[in-house]
Amino acid sequence: MPQAQATRKLPQLLSAIGLATGLQLQGAAVHANTGGVPALYATQAEAEEAAKKHFNCTGAHPMGNQWMPCAQHSQTSPSANNHP
Template sequence: MIKITVIAALVLIGFSAACSNAGSGAGDPQPKQAMFKTREEAEAAAGGFGCKGAHKMGDMWMVCEKHGEVKPNHGNN
């Protein structure tokens, strides 16, 4: 259980960094939330990442039907 939680946290960190254009300047917007407690919340947020659906990641749900489906220039507020 702890291993799954740690893996999910590391994936979220990498996913958030990839979606935020990290390091491109001081005025960068914050990344959108990509992990949710329910499938419905993740599915509702998926459009903001340029995808549809949701997938299970440990005890949480992530946007997009498949991991890594986020479209370029999506995921920022």
């Protein structure tokens, strides 16, 4: 009956793989298209500083319970010549 046990554990294994993949994708989304510069920040002040330093814009806007650089979401792409 070892095959039956393996079959019962398959959903758990697939769930664990899905969770790990989802966490990796979530991390990638935070750094997407920014050359390693985070796009989400815990505070408005951090997002405003990143806006000046990395995104060539000013201000910040809320995204869920975090903050993104730039006053408007459409501005949130890093400056090509302003990477760290």
